[in-house]
Amino acid sequence: MNKNFLALGLAAALLAPQVAGAEGFAINEWSAEGVAMGGARMFAEDDAANVAYNPASITKVKGEAMKSSSTYLSPHGSYKLHDGDGKEIEAGKNVVHAGWAVGSYYVKQINDKEWFGIGAFPRFAMVSEFERESKASTNAFFSKLNGVSVTPTYAHKFDKKWSAAVGAEINYVGLELQKNLVLPAAGVNGTTQIEGESYALGWNAAANYNFDDKNEIGVVYRSRIKHSLEADLKGYGTKSLGVGGGDVFGNAYGVVTLPDSWDIGYNHKFDKKTRLELKATRTNWSTYDALNVYFDKSLIGIPGKVDSSPSAKNWESGWRYAIGLEHNLSDKYAVMAGFAFDESSIPYEGGDFMVPTGLRRTYSIGARYNDKKQTVAVALGWMDVGTLDFAGHPEKGDAYSSAHAYDSFTKIASISYQRKF
Template identity: 25%
Template sequence: MNNKSLLKKTLLATTIALVSQQGAAAGFQLVEHSATGLGRAFAGEGAVADNAAVGARNPAAMALFDTAAFSGGISYINPDVDADVTSTAGDSGKAKDIAPDAWVPNIHYIHPVNDKFAVGTSVFSNYGLSTEYPKEIGSLGGGNTELMTVNWAVNGSYRINEQFSVGAGVNVLYADAEMNRYMPPAVLGGARAVKMEGDGYGYGWNVGTLWEINPDNRIALTYRSNIDTTLEGKGDFLREGLTNTSAELDIDFPDLWELSGYHKVAPEWAVSYSVLRTGWSSFKELKATSSLCKVGNGACFTKKENWDDAWRYSLGVTHYLNSQWTLRAGVALDKSPVPSEHRTLSIPDSDRYWYSFGATYNFQQNMTVDFGFAYLDGNQKKGQEVEYAGALPVTYDFEAGGDAYIFAAQYSYWF
């Protein structure tokens, strides 16, 4: 294995995160930015501000910090996803554990400049995907699909007065993707129909506001722009008779709106909530293009998606047990953006329900360790997908779904 291949595999093993029922928000969005947030099902993420991880969700909330703060953590996602496939071309069967496990790291830092301004930075992943089917099951629709993203955000905040703060920032997103599809074994001996791999950068921005009604009640509204990214790389396209040819794949990562709140309802108790809207309606298709692809008039591979905008609702509770321990729990409903008529083998998405809990232990006044756990209940969903082996239509009827478990740990320090 050469150094480039080894580096790519290492990145995928340590920084990708997974969807298709496996521990992320619906579609191929990720919300695993902190162990603290995981413990309350990421309810109130833009308003709670219990450590530096809030910079990834609301730059305005950095105004709450009067000293520099650091947080770093990692989430382990353990999905259990199966698919039962019936094919008109004979590549039928039950594919078990189609979503591999993954580790998802994050790191955050906030630095107050004075009593009005603060700056910060975060590195995390917003989107990811990995599904692996056996070559002989759902060959043209399944195959294997991998998407890894790393988002670097640089933010600033300004405190207008004692109640209102605003913030804004820029995002640099790096994406690396690979996709393989195969002919059914009875067609051309199961030859590879499509291979596409590439990487690229995209750029976006985000803004946030924070209303401190009083020290015990806060409401936040945030927006993150879409990021249109072009992945450049190499592809093999059997239909075109091309191998190792230069090609591009465009991915429009969606915009995000989030309303969140935090309310300390008693000296030892607080509730938090979030409503998150993801603009998945921008995800219309996957298309790989090259000037060398003549059959498709420049389109080497096209797959219609036609997703809808999606909503996520979460509710959390925090119990300040004593000076050393803080306990939390949460629930969430994550609505799928994938209409039933557009559900595919590569992303057999469905609604999912989150049940989570977590804890913070204070080693000392300026140092904490957080732990979080979540169980995701994903429904089994049926779908139908039609692909073409040359001019031969192949129909795949399938039922896919499963559950997932997320474990997270995090270290935070205030300077």
């Protein structure tokens, strides 16, 4: 029965929409307990979701456990557009496009020294949408990245102080980009759509060290993953009137490198009931230097013209800091709280309406019930996304010279269920 449960959980994680809101690109919402503690959950006891947060900590799982989680994210935000003289030319809001981050995890203790775990959860995902008739639509009116990582993991406990883990990562992304293409000189006023998917491989490694019964540190490294994306290209009404007008259909190709990252965590147990976690994450967003897409034919039907979509990003590497508190009210009930701060990695010249996010502050709370066989946890969070100013590029077709995103926030709700065998 446990094998069927594992297969069903992994299938649900792979088939469900792995989507986050317009608040960002990186996903940290992998379980309700993790949401409640702001993502600072690297040293949890008997939690199968350790496969995602800290593979070296699956050695804390006794026996065999299966866990599933679902996190609901609802983004909101506003923007203003300005022309070259700084005059406001449009104000609007993003189309509320809520989504789910779904995770499934399985851990089995092989013997006193060895553990096996596997997880299916999103590490990168986003969705943003704006009115199709807005001036923002010349940059992007619909952008979606669905992502899921499957991570088979082996962990070894060397002694009472040291444990370590290594794992592979099978990463899937599905990308869809839509925007309006307006070229008055060519008589073009149409819509473009690029849609494709890709699989790629990565790896991860982790280690924990216990100073004593109350203090523990850990580190996790996740490799960068390079995707070569082949996609369908559709241009509706993009063929120049000079060559008869009409639609264009073809293929598109691009390369995107998802960044590598380091997690460093510290766990302190005040007593048997209360513990505190600190976590810092360094993500090398500098790998996202450009989003260049190449077409096998001209979007306007003229060879050598509009046969690519170059877009420099030049994101900067940045840090995420989190603190989480867990307190056991009794043997069965616990409460949790957390706070996280994300630096913005998007420079003024590299911003766009695909990911219009500034620095992020996330406040969260949660509660958990557990007995010998099962655990249920719930969490609520509020993410203040902040503001972001970025440049438009009229020479590439943008209908504005600068943009200001503001009043952006995301509502978060999460639930997890774990069963032990």
